[in-house]
Amino acid sequence: MILLAGGGIIWSQANGSLNFSGSYIYMPQYRMSGAGYTISLQHSLKPWLRLEIGGSYTLGSRTIRRNETVNGVKLLDLNYHHAAYSLYAAPVVTAGNGGAVSLDVYAGPVITWQSNVFDLNRYEMPESPDYIGRMTNIVYLNRVLEGTFFGGIAGCRVNVRTGENWRVNFGISTTGIIKAVSSVNASIGIRYCR
C-alpha cells in the first residue's frame, strides 16, 4: 500500500516517467526459467538521481526429464513451478541524462509474494503381488514454498531515446529473496517521460 501510494505521488509529479518492460527470468538456485513483466514509475529528484517504484509479475518452470526405470520403478519427470508478484522501491543513478543514450543503475528493497511447487519425486511402482492392493500405483511428492518474502533488487538499464517523450530500454537485474526463490532478469522495455 505504501508503495502504491508512493507510486501515485510520483506519477502526480510533473517530472516523472512510466516504464513497461517484459523480461526473461532465470532462477539459478532451482534452474527454473520463465517470463514476466514490470511496470515502474520514476520521479526525478536531481538530473542524475531518480526514485523508482515498480511492480512485477513473473512465471517460471522447469522440467527434469528422467524417463528411466530403476529396479522395476519407472521414474517420471519432475516439474518445478514458480509464480511471484513483487513490489520494489529503488533510487536510480543516471549517467548521460539528456543524451540519446543514458544508463540507469538502481538497487533497493523488494517485497514479494511467491508460490513455488517443487516435485520431490514421482514414480510408478512395479506390479505388486496379488495380496497387496496399493492406494495408488504412482507416488507423487512435492514441496510447496509459498508466502511473502523480503529481499533486494539491483540492476542497470540502457535507455535509448526514440522520440520526444519515449525511450526504449534494455536492462539486466538480479533479485535476491531471503528464504525463497531468487532470480536474474534480462528485460526490454518502453518508457514514457513527461
Added chain:
Amino acid sequence: MKTPIILSILLSAVILASCDPEELTSPVALFSAQTSPIYMFKVNLDASGSFSTEEGDWLEYRWDLNGDHLGWETDWSNSPVVTVQFPYDNSGYIGLQVRNSDGNITELYQGFYTDVNYGIIRPFTDLQIGFRTINYQFSYPDHHWSWMWSYDNIQLPDSDSWYNYTASADRAAYGTLMPWTVADTLEKDYDLPSKADWQKMIDFCGGAVLAGFNLQVETEHGLRLTLPGIVTEGQLQEKNTAGYYWTGDEADGDSAWALKISAESDKAEFVILEKSSLASVRLMIEFLNYR
C-alpha cells in the same frame, strides 16, 4: 554518495540470486510382504526395494503398522525389514516412510488383502478318541486343493507304550506323546505328514523363520500347535517350552525326523529323534481335484 549503497545492495542481490543450486529429491519407497499375510500370523514386511535417487545415499525406515495415520509404531531404523503380527482379518493398510540423508521423506501406504478359506469339522475315524480337522481350501485356475490337518493333537487311550498327561485338560491340549512306530500307523485315511508336508505347512505359515510362532498362534484358522514337550528315556522334558511333532520320514533305522517348535523362538525346525522317543502327532490328508 549513493553509489556505494547501490553497489552494496547490488552485490547482496547477486550473491543471493546465485547461491548454490539446490537439487530436490526424495527417495523411492517400496515395500511388500515377504509371504502372503494371514490374520494374526507374523509376517516380514520388506522395504529393501526402496532406494535413493542420489548415489551413495542411505535410507532410514519407519512404519505405521496399524495404518491409522496417527502415529508410527516403529522408530527410524536402518533395517528395511520389520516383523509384524498381521492385524487385519480381511484387508487394511500399512504405511511406510523412507527418509534419505538430506531428511527428505517419501511416504507410502499399501493395502493388504488376506483370505484363508477353511472349515473345521469332526470326521469319522477309526481312532478310539476322535479329533477335529481343519480343512483349508485353495482354488487355482486348473485345480482345487483341499488340505486337511488334524486340528487337535492325537489322543490315544492309556497304555504303557506311550505317555498321556494325567489331567484331562492337559490331555485335551497336548494329546498323547507316542513313539514313531505308533504314530506312523495310526489311521488308515489320514497320514503322518512327511517332512515335505510339514514344509508346505511351514511355507503357508510364513517360512521357517516365523512358522514356529504362526503354528502356535491362538487363532481359529491356524493349526494351534501346543508345546507338550518330549519323553526321552522315560523322562518328560521341555513341557510348555517345546513341541516335537513326528514326520513320516525316517532318518535311519532307529531315528526319524520331527518338527520342533518352541516358546522362545519364532522358528520352526526339523530335528532327528530316536524312534523310541515319545512325541506329538498331527495327521493330514489332501485332495487335488482338477477341473
